[in-house]
Amino acid sequence: MNRPNASTRISAYTALVVVAIISLVPLVWVLLQSLRTSNATSLDPFAFEWPPVVRNYATAWNQAHFSQYLLNSAVVAVGTIALVLAVAFPAAYALTVLKLRLSSPVFYTFLLGLMIPVWSVVIPLFFQLRNMGLINTRLGAVLVETALGIPFAIFLLRASLRDLPYELIEAARIDGAGDLRTLWSIVRPLLSPALQAVVILQFMTSWNELVVPLFFLQTDDVRTLPIGLTFFQGRFTTDTSVLAAGTTLAALPVLIIYVILNRQFIQGLTAGATK
């Protein structure tokens, strides 16, 4: 398994570069398309254009309420992340460390949520949220997405809690720390990689979520970015350049966060996979 010969290495790198191109070209092509006029694109889908047309971005931004959608997406994602952390962490701690008598059945009931498709909750939830006055409110979407996120968060946190050195918790108790104190001052810092993983994965799920906002956020003032973009697609099917600009605008926030935090993204996923 040491250094193989040159031709093996060259073909390996060639393969990797080709896959890298496949991974990026669709996005790059949309980006390039957004910097041209629709007419030019229909004449020749490949060509570049200089100077680039920036007007498409202004049209997309102004006509599509992008700032409102961005704000809504951010509010729903941040709200969901905060609520998931606030409820799933104590629950996972209690179910794993405190060894309650009902730990096991309660944990498996939560785990069931990993297998439940949103389709088996969405129909009655629609009527339920309407009765609760939560339809077309960002709070309603936050609560539903939190409920859908809790199972995985508890699953992930439990795996890390089980690896925690129990002696530390015992020592804190002997020193007179209460359970809540132990939870906050001892367990929380020790668990911070797993908590970070929950934050990242929940951000990705919530930011990209389509079904929940499709049903529960149906007015323009509360729509999130993905759902706004679907309406945008309907309105600009013929104006491909503006559509491409809108698509690029919608892709950028998550791409920027991914480039900054890609190590945490990957660690979060692998932590979920190995435990």
Added chain:
Amino acid sequence: MSASTSLERPTVLAPPGTAPDRRRHRDGRAGVLGYWLVLPAATIYAVFTLWPIVQTAYLSFTDWNGLSPAKSFVAFDNYRELAGDRRFFSALLHNLEWVAGSWLAQGFGLLLAALLSASWIRARTFFRTVFFVPATMSLVVVGIAWNQIYRPDTGVLAATLEAAGLPSAGWLSDQHTAMPAVIATANWTYYGFAMVILLGGLQSIDRSLYEAAAVDGAGAVRQFVHITLPGIRNQITLLVVLSFINTLKTFDLVYIMTNGGPGRATEVVAYYIYSLAFVTHQVGYGAAAAVVLTLIILAITIVFLRLRERSER
């Protein structure tokens, strides 16, 4: 909401004389606190997941259009109708094509992971980061981007094929190519994800095992079969289970790219449920289809987890 109330029940005290387990927390005050810690999560989960499922199960026994106040109870009629519903089975078949497609992407992900885990590869982090980019994108963005790529007039794929002298199909408007085109888009977002999961497993395998095997004269293939595959068994099981769970639930790309068409060539179960409950207002029937979908996912997951438990013994 019955689930949350049952959680409030205080713990039963351990019978006197039982030796306190070091790992089991003392019952009483702390036990009650434990349930208080679980309560918020349990309440949200019960109100917004468990209770709606019970409701869906109930609705599946009714004939309801979602509007009229009266729901007529029809017992198993919806399920009986579903058993003879060709459209449902055709949608399910499309889901299974999707599952098979995702296995191709997983195999591809395994190849990439194996390549990237070779000790002499440089820029590993760079390639891993790039391959995972499509997986971070919202499926709405992905679907719209690929819609543009597949377009016959301005799409880059048609233009490429034309330049190569090949016929440029309207990929998404042709009955025969629409499903493969959508699945290809799904797999574009998936191989990087599979690779990241498998790479995590590969990197946790003890290198000295390979050295020992090489000393014993085992070749690359035997090393792969006897060291690599067992070493990433957990990740493989996870990916296989996830591919079933997620592809059976799949909806976003179909909704964005084809609306189930042309004809019903790309209709999947989730899309069928959506159009039953929210387009044609057959809420009871849609609920029955949702219940069946859930049961299929549960059954497949349980079978896989059992098989995995057995293989670990």
